[in-house]
Amino acid sequence: MPTVPLRKMQKDQSGTITAVKVGGELGRRIRDMGIVPGTRITIMGRAPLFDPVAIRIMGGTLTLRNSEADYIEVEVA
Amino acid sequence: MSTPITIALAGNPNAGKTTLFNTLTGARQHVGNYPGVTVEKKAGAYTFASGEEATIIDLPGTYSLTAYSVEEVVARDYLVQEKPDVVVNITDASNLERNLYLSTQFLELGVPMIIALNMIDVAQDRGISLDAQRLSALLKVPVVPIIARSGKGTAELMAAALELAQKNAPWDPLYISYGEDVDLALQTMAQRITTAGFMTDSYAPRWLALKYLEGDSQIREKGRRADPVVDGELQEIVTKVGEHLLKTMETYPEAIIADHRYGYIKSVLRQEVITHKFDIDRLHASDRIDKVLTNRFMGPLIMLAVLLGLYKFTFTYSQLPVAWFAVFFDWLSGNLNTLLPDGHLKSMLISGVIHGMGGVLGFVPLIMFMFFGIAILEDSGYLARVAFMMDRVFRIFGLHGSSVMAYIVSGGIAGGCAVPGVMAARTLRSPRERLATLLTVSFMNCGAKLPVLALLTATFFSRSQAQLMFLLTLLAWLVALTAAKILRLTVLRGESTPFVMELPPYRFPTFRGLLIHTWERTWQYIKKAGTTILTISILIWAMMTFPGLPQSEEENFARQRQEVAASSAQTTDDQQLKEQLAAIDTAQAGSTLRHSLAGRIGTAMETVSWLPGFDWRTNIALVGGFAAKEVIVTTLGTAYSLGETDPESNATLSETLAKDPHWNPVVALALIVFVMFYAPCFVTVVCISKESGSWKWGLFSICFNTAFAFLLATLVYQGGRLLGLAG
Ligand SMILES: Nc1nc2c(ncn2[C@@H]2O[C@H](COP(=O)(O)OP(=O)(O)O)[C@@H](O)[C@H]2O)c(=O)[nH]1
Numbered sequence: 001m002p003t004v005p006l007r008k009m010q011k012d013q014s015g016t017i018t019a020v021k022v023g024g025e026l027g028r029r030i031r032d033m034g035i036v037p038g039t040r041i042t043i044m045g046r047a048p049l050f051d052p053v054a055i056r057i058m059g060g061t062l063t064l065r066n067s068e069a070d071y072i073e074v075e076v077a
Numbered sequence: 078m079s080t081p082i083t084i085a086l087a088g089n090p091n092a093g094k095t096t097l098f099n100t101l102t103g104a105r106q107h108v109g110n111y112p113g114v115t116v117e118k119k120a121g122a123y124t125f126a127s128g129e130e131a132t133i134i135d136l137p138g139t140y141s142l143t144a145y146s147v148e149e150v151v152a153r154d155y156l157v158q159e160k161p162d163v164v165v166n167i168t169d170a171s172n173l174e175r176n177l178y179l180s181t182q183f184l185e186l187g188v189p190m191i192i193a194l195n196m197i198d199v200a201q202d203r204g205i206s207l208d209a210q211r212l213s214a215l216l217k218v219p220v221v222p223i224i225a226r227s228g229k230g231t232a233e234l235m236a237a238a239l240e241l242a243q244k245n246a247p248w249d250p251l252y253i254s255y256g257e258d259v260d261l262a263l264q265t266m267a268q269r270i271t272t273a274g275f276m277t278d279s280y281a282p283r284w285l286a287l288k289y290l291e292g293d294s295q296i297r298e299k300g301r302r303a304d305p306v307v308d309g310e311l312q313e314i315v316t317k318v319g320e321h322l323l324k325t326m327e328t329y330p331e332a333i334i335a336d337h338r339y340g341y342i343k344s345v346l347r348q349e350v351i352t353h354k355f356d357i358d359r360l361h362a363s364d365r366i367d368k369v370l371t372n373r374f375m376g377p378l379i380m381l382a383v384l385l386g387l388y389k390f391t392f393t394y395s396q397l398p399v400a401w402f403a404v405f406f407d408w409l410s411g412n413l414n415t416l417l418p419d420g421h422l423k424s425m426l427i428s429g430v431i432h433g434m435g436g437v438l439g440f441v442p443l444i445m446f447m448f449f450g451i452a453i454l455e456d457s458g459y460l461a462r463v464a465f466m467m468d469r470v471f472r473i474f475g476l477h478g479s480s481v482m483a484y485i486v487s488g489g490i491a492g493g494c495a496v497p498g499v500m501a502a503r504t505l506r507s508p509r510e511r512l513a514t515l516l517t518v519s520f521m522n523c524g525a526k527l528p529v530l531a532l533l534t535a536t537f538f539s540r541s542q543a544q545l546m547f548l549l550t551l552l553a554w555l556v557a558l559t560a561a562k563i564l565r566l567t568v569l570r571g572e573s574t575p576f577v578m579e580l581p582p583y584r585f586p587t588f589r590g591l592l593i594h595t596w597e598r599t600w601q602y603i604k605k606a607g608t609t610i611l612t613i614s615i616l617i618w619a620m621m622t623f624p625g626l627p628q629s630e631e632e633n634f635a636r637q638r639q640e641v642a643a644s645s646a647q648t649t650d651d652q653q654l655k656e657q658l659a660a661i662d663t664a665q666a667g668s669t670l671r672h673s674l675a676g677r678i679g680t681a682m683e684t685v686s687w688l689p690g691f692d693w694r695t696n697i698a699l700v701g702g703f704a705a706k707e708v709i710v711t712t713l714g715t716a717y718s719l720g721e722t723d724p725e726s727n728a729t730l731s732e733t734l735a736k737d738p739h740w741n742p743v744v745a746l747a748l749i750v751f752v753m754f755y756a757p758c759f760v761t762v763v764c765i766s767k768e769s770g771s772w773k774w775g776l777f778s779i780c781f782n783t784a785f786a787f788l789l790a791t792l793v794y795q796g797g798r799l800l801g802l803a804g
């Protein structure tokens with residue numbers, strides 16, 4: 001299965017997070033919200049100006065900026 | 078038991094803490110502040126069926142217990158320092174896995190805890206069923222399903238809380254295994270902490286070690302102050318593990334910790350605690366609404382319509398009550414006027430107290446309607462969508478999508494107040510984005526500026542008042558955002574903060590929740606305004622009354638009156654005599670005011686204020702406006718009404734201005750611009766200083782804004798005159 005950065009994913013595409021390659025404050029915040037390896041995510045859509053992106057994770061919806069999505073790698077399936 | 082037990086409600090934002098708090102305490106609540114910070118502290122009273130009393134605390138919502146935002150620090154400090162008897166952890170049952178992340182951290186801290194599975198109605202609708210007993214057995218804490226909104230299950234929840242409180246068991250931290258490397262480091266660090274007695278009176282050793290590994294800035298700061306030697310040793314271990322993990326696994330300690338916490342949660346939930354009838358990623362009603370409301374084309378249009386709708390709602394529906402207040406205060410001052418003898422007391426009561434109170438209370442309906450509207454947007458979940466849609470735009474100006482809330486509350490939809498707006502900026506984590514927001518929200522058209530804008534637009538631009546007011550709102554946005562960008566490029570340079578945020582499902586707000594929300598904020602306004610403005614209003618009255626005219630001037634006016642009376646003996650025109658006497662009275666009142674302290678300041682300021690076209694009366698009003706913008710109209714009114722001889726005269730301020738030869742549309746526009754952008758009111762300045770942690774920023778906002786407003790107003794006035802519009 002191909003692994004892509006979250007930014008590259010299309011609307012309605014799903015996959016499993018394989019890595020969150022960032023530490024520090026951003027890394028902690030991302031993980032606090034449930035974005036950890038092994039979790040399934042689906043792209044719900046993007047804001048009118050294509051950024052931020054809304055994702056479905058653990059039954060809830062989160063949003064993050066494309067620049068933050070760059071750190072998240074997903075195995076699309 | 079004589080002392081009431083304390084029960085803290087804690088949980089993720091939007092899990093239903095406030096709803097439960099309101100259900101439990103009803104009207105028996107009290108809003109204060111945590112010491113040192115401006116996070117709201119809500120406490121309420123609850124009486125058990127058995128007659129026992131409890132104090133309920135509504136802690137700020139957090140996702141984690143690692144110091145990230147002020148809310149997280151406040152919630153953690155409260156738990157560690159105040160040690161409540163029981164923590165009721167409110168979780169959103171429809172989103173349990175993520176919510177349990179915080180619960181796990183409470184367990185690791187060891188607080189006596191009960192888990193409330195809230196929103197089981199929503200969970201049921203989504204085909205999620207939960208085995209509370211099983212969860213309770215696995216986590217070894219009581220678990221009670223509830224529906225906070227209807228109150229279902231809350232009696233059982235509180236009974237369980239009472240039972241737990243009466244057990245009075247010692248704190249019992251949960252130890253999760255974080256894998257070999259981290260566990261070993263934790264053990265070494267905990268040992269060192271124990272032998273050194275390093276902050277052990279406040280924190281459990283292993284928990285403290287965990288926070289060090291997670292890179293918790295607040296704990297490290299405290300540690301450095303408590304014992305720099307031990308802090309250094311611990312930090313060394315952290316660095317070593319960090320390097321090792323990065324080399325061997327390309328990961329970070331905090332990542333390992335988070336992964337293992339989620340692993341623990343998954344292992345618990347997997348044991349038949351949770352069953353999904355449908356696919357977990359199934360589209361919910363909320364997602365279908367989002368397909369429309371955040372749609373690329375429809376979304377922004379709908380947002381504009383919603384914001385405009387709020388604007389209309391605030392203005393249209395508050396008109397009637399605003400008018401009632403005005404009638405009431407007119408009636409009051411009319412009565413006082415006939416009842417009391419002429420003199421300083423009467424003048425103070427009417428010009429100082431009643432005008433001041435009228436200025437404060439006249440606004441209450443407007444503010445209530447506005448906060449009600451915002452509460453609907455907030456509680457329904459729409460405001461988060463606004464931040465989502467606006468982030469790309471706000472980022473351009475070096476801000477954050479959540480800044481939008483601070484701007485809207487401050488008057489981005491005209492009629493807000495910069496004080497709660499400044500406080501709304503608290504949700505922003507980065508000091509720079511927060512400061513940029515703090516310093517620019519006061520450019521918005523807050524409710525207190527509205528009467529000035531309304532008065533001037535109604536008087537000089539009556540035919541296009543609504544359009545002009547709308548344009549002024551847009552102008553405020555433009556100026557605020559540009560100023561923010563300038564700040565972020567100069568004094569507040571630096572990286573942007575994580576945006577990661579939740580889009581909560583759409584929910585119907587409860588009427589009761591909306592009312593409580595609205596009332597709380599309105600009451601804060603009344604308290605703030607009631608005290609400051611009344612004092613200021615009386616102060617200004619005194620400034621405008623004292624010192625009186627010198628003896629020689631008084632005699633001069635008396636002589637004029639005698640002359641008029643003497644000459645009128647020849648004519649028989651009574652009307653003419655009255656008019657002549659009135660003219661003398663006006664002249665005397667005018668020179669009294671000019672002679673007063675305020676008049677002298679205002680006159681002195683004319684040396685520069687001719688540039689934007691303001692006379693001494695306007696200057697007095699603007700000085701008063703620094704105390705609170707509401708005072709501008711009141712002071713202008715006082716400045717003119719003190720010059721009026723006939724108190725029964727119905728000439729309103731608007732008519733007075735329209736007739737005054739000094740005033741014309743260009744002067745009015747220059748004043749509008751100045752009032753919009755000059756120094757924020759004193760209360761806002763105090764809030765800015767408190768929120769930014771330094772008076773420097775408060776002072777900065779006074780100077781920066783006033784200089785900017787002066788420049789703009791001068792441009793408008795001089796430009797208008799050059800174009801020959803000041804006729
Ligand atoms: N359906 C349902 N909605 C709830 C329940 N409890 C709270 N809500 C709604 O969830 C939203 C967030 O609740 P709130 O108390 O403000 O959450 P807080 O951020 O934790 O204080 C509000 O719109 C509530 O009306 C519940 O048990 N069932």
Ligand SMILES: [Mg+2]
Pocket residue numbers: 094095096138
């Ligand atoms: Mg709340």
